[in-house]
Amino acid sequence: MTSPDPTDDNEQGGAREITVPLRLYKAVTVFSTLLAMIGVIVGFILLDSATNRATVALSEVNVPLALAGLAAIVFGGGVYAFATRFQAAGMGNAKDDDDEGSDNG
Amino acid sequence: MSLEKKDEHDHEAWMEEKDLTPVEKTFLVSLMWLDERLRIVDYLELLENLYYKSNLQMPKSHTEQYNLDNKFWYWYPLYSLGFFSTIAYVVAAVSGALLGFYFAPATAGETATAYEQVIYIMTDLNFGYMLRSIHRWSAQVMTAAVFLHMLRVYFTGAYKEPRELNWLIGIVLISLTMVFGYTGYLLPWNQLSFWAGQIGVEMALSIPLIGEWAAQLLFGGFTLGQPTLQRMYILHVFFLPFVVTALIAIHIGIVWMQGIAEPH
Numbered sequence: 001m002t003s004p005d006p007t008d009d010n011e012q013g014g015a016r017e018i019t020v021p022l023r024l025y026k027a028v029t030v031f032s033t034l035l036a037m038i039g040v041i042v043g044f045i046l047l048d049s050a051t052n053r054a055t056v057a058l059s060e061v062n063v064p065l066a067l068a069g070l071a072a073i074v075f076g077g078g079v080y081a082f083a084t085r086f087q088a089a090g091m092g093n094a095k096d097d098d099d100e101g102s103d104n105g
Numbered sequence: 106m107s108l109e110k111k112d113e114h115d116h117e118a119w120m121e122e123k124d125l126t127p128v129e130k131t132f133l134v135s136l137m138w139l140d141e142r143l144r145i146v147d148y149l150e151l152l153e154n155l156y157y158k159s160n161l162q163m164p165k166s167h168t169e170q171y172n173l174d175n176k177f178w179y180w181y182p183l184y185s186l187g188f189f190s191t192i193a194y195v196v197a198a199v200s201g202a203l204l205g206f207y208f209a210p211a212t213a214g215e216t217a218t219a220y221e222q223v224i225y226i227m228t229d230l231n232f233g234y235m236l237r238s239i240h241r242w243s244a245q246v247m248t249a250a251v252f253l254h255m256l257r258v259y260f261t262g263a264y265k266e267p268r269e270l271n272w273l274i275g276i277v278l279i280s281l282t283m284v285f286g287y288t289g290y291l292l293p294w295n296q297l298s299f300w301a302g303q304i305g306v307e308m309a310l311s312i313p314l315i316g317e318w319a320a321q322l323l324f325g326g327f328t329l330g331q332p333t334l335q336r337m338y339i340l341h342v343f344f345l346p347f348v349v350t351a352l353i354a355i356h357i358g359i360v361w362m363q364g365i366a367e368p369h
Contacts, residue, residue, distance in 0.1 A: 018123065018125070028136055034145075
């Protein structure tokens with residue numbers, strides 16, 4: 001890459017895309033998915049225990065624990081979404097991938 | 106250029122030339138930290154490598170050769186419908202065999218015995234409600250799955266040469282599946298069953314030339330009664346199970362010999 005712009009940004013589309021080496025891309029995919037899963041699962045466990053599986057009255061809810069649960073879920077989702085900006089070389093968004101022309105309509 | 110092998114973990118130099126925000130840099134550094142300590146990716150790569158090696162001797166499939174996977178993979182989940190029908194059939198067979206311990210195909214009594222037995226299964230028998238529900242639902246699911254399986258085979262062109270015979274067997278099987286459903290529908294001998302039976306008799310009678318003979322054969326007469334229920338029962342628990350099981354075995358055996366059809 002001799003491009004003066006070292007990050008392959010795609011700012012006009014709104015979504016930022018950064019090309020990383022394949023091995024790093026694999027690490028990003030594996031570990032961000034893992035973190036996201038742990039975040040969401042732990043978040044729901046915390047929410048459940050804060051509300052005793054959504055059975056306690058509103059006044060009985062353990063608010064800090066519930067907020068911690070929500071935060072963990074948001075963190076998990078955030079990590080997952082954030083990781084999508086890292087791509088390996090030659091990777092487009094699969095949905096926009098039309099390098100193969102359709103020849104039968 | 107250096108002869109020294111590049112260190113795959115040396116991300117420092119690479120990171121410098123990228124214009125990363127602090128958050129992105131922290132994110133990547135954290136994940137790299139994890140990556141160096143927990144070697145999950147290495148083990149996954151090992152598995153990936155094994156997967157490719159285990160397929161090395163396979164010839165290129167039609168799908169690969171013409172690069173159809175680009176779009177064709179949307180269809181792949183529908184390739185499980187035949188197996189799904191088979192599972193539904195097995196579930197219906199097992200639950201039906203258990204129901205057979207408690208059902209009696211008799212119209213005798215002020216309330217027909219058959220209906221009484223169904224009520225007994227539904228209200229008194231332990232797990233009876235569940236058992237009959239499993240039987241009914243698996244029957245519904247099988248009918249739906251078999252129909253969708255036929256659509257899949259049609260729209261992917263899997264019925265074409267040299268698989269015409271299996272397509273014909275499939276047509277017989279979908280018809281027999283519906284006969285299975287119909288005969289089972291009549292067994293509770295309630296109002297729904299009775300009038301469905303009446304429709305069946307009249308449909309049989311409407312056939313030109315052999316109508317009366319067909320009604321006699323299938324329904325045991327022109328009005329519904331004990332012979333009708335008896336015949337429906339024997340069709341449902343004796344005749345059809347043998348015929349359909351044998352045809353399914355042949356159907357699957359032919360798929361096994363000929364292989365799954367490539368998309369056309």
